[in-house]
Amino acid sequence: MRTKQILVGQEGISIIEMMITMTLVVIVLCLNTNTFGVIFKYSRQTNQAVGAQMDRAVGFEMLRIDLEQAGYGLPWSFQNTITYQEASSAGYNDAPSGEPRALVSGNGVGYKGSDYLVIKSTTVGMSDTSQRWTYITDGVVPHSWGSNDLENGDRVIVVSPQAQGGTYGKRLIMDGANFFTTFSTTSFTAGFSPPTGERYVIYGVDKDTDLRRPFNRADYYIASPSKGARTDDSDGCAPNTGILYKATLNHGDGDLSAGMPLVDCVADMQVVYGLDTDNNGAIESRVNDISSLSASDIRAQVREVRVYVLSHEGPVDPGFRYPNANVMVGESASLGRTFNLSTIGTKWQNYRWKVSTLVVRTRGLSS
Structure with missing residues (x-):
């Protein structure tokens, strides 16, 4: 026959203690919520x-x-x-x-x-064209840099570093009334190519639109x-x-x-x-x-x-x-x-x- 054991000296949690504990938990949660709100606000700013x-x-x-x-x-x-x-x-x-x-x-x-x-x-x-330039000397073949070169069909202007009289002056080369041409790596427009002994600078302006x-x-x-x-x-x-x-x-x-x-x-x-x-x-x-x-x-x-x-x-x-x-x-x-x-x-x-x-x-x- 099993003997019943009586637990002596073991008490449970009182209602008051539970309420105090829950109150503390709620306070901590509220503080955390406010903290997160402040952190989120300033993080956003x-x-x-x-x-x-x-x-x-x-x-x-x-x-x-x-x-x-x-x-x-x-x-x-x-x-x-x-x-x-x-x-x-x-x-x-x-x-x-x-x-x-x-x-x-x-x-x-x-x-x-x-x-x-x-x-x-x-x-x-x-456009990439506007960031590129080269030069041309005798003949109709512009200089090639080997990378980031002007491409066939790019709209370009041609400038002579000499003004009238031979002084430095950046004179725009024109073919009649035309002030721009299309770039070619092998056969540059004759009207925009320099005479023997001179060098012209070619500036890229636009990729594929005729220049205004x-x-x-x-x-x-x-x-x-x-x-x-x-x-x-x-x-x-x-x-x-x-x-x-x-x-x-x-x-x-x-x-x-x-x-x-x-x-x-x-x-x-x-x-x-x-x-x-x-x-x-x-x-x-x-x-x-x-x-x-x-x-x-x-x-x-x-x-x-x-x-x-x-x-x-x-x-x-x-x-x-x-x-x-x-x-x-x-x-x-x-x-x-x-x-x-x-x-x-x-x-x-x-x-x-x-x-x-x-x-x-x-x-x-x-x-």
Whole structure:
């Protein structure tokens, strides 16, 4: 017969102890939930800020390269009387027969008073052809580099490094009224081939479209997103901000391309030029308007271009307060402007605003 055992001194958990334990568990879970919420919030803000920084770095690098090579491949004179076409909107044109200016800009004429910048050279095009060049001496066979060569059918211009009288001058070679030709690796057009003892430089301009002008052109400007003006911050950018675009001028129809977005959440862009007015190699003055300068003056005087861009990093942050409503975009109020952030909207203080400065020494103006 089995004897019943009585458990002595072994007690269970009381209801009070269980309630205390459950309360502590709930408190810990709530703390973790709040912590995860804070971490997620700041992680999202950090990720968007880092993304904005990367986009800005890539966009500025494209602008820097184009500014450095402004004027590259541009003719300084024409062998014959020339007639060419540029943009449908004539504001920054040198057509129909003017010597092309490497740099042109509109001061305060762009989006909400921002500047508008135009760069002309052969290399600002978006095709591989526009990044290539070669030369031709006696005969009709251009030099081959062995890689990254111009290809048969590419549209090219031909430039003689000698102007009339034998001085250095980058004279555009023409065959009658024709100012461009198609490239051939074995039988280059006779009318664009040099006489014995001379060398011509061949610049690629476009892959397969007949040229409207003997150069490429890129316009940099701020505009609203393609979906329309921003009236709120639903896409992560402050209202009344835009996008910095690069648009190239088509040879087919003279219209600007749809534009490549470079930097988002942009409120302003200002352009300032450093001029060497006495040809001593030093910058004597800075201006924000070079509309009075000829193509020759621009080559001789413009030594530096500074671009100032006001944008913000990351989305709206109710816990952050930007300290100043007025931000200097540029050298001074006369070489740039004081931007009033309150025009952005009521939440302007909750964005991390930043003025980015791009300083570029021009290298292609005289090459």
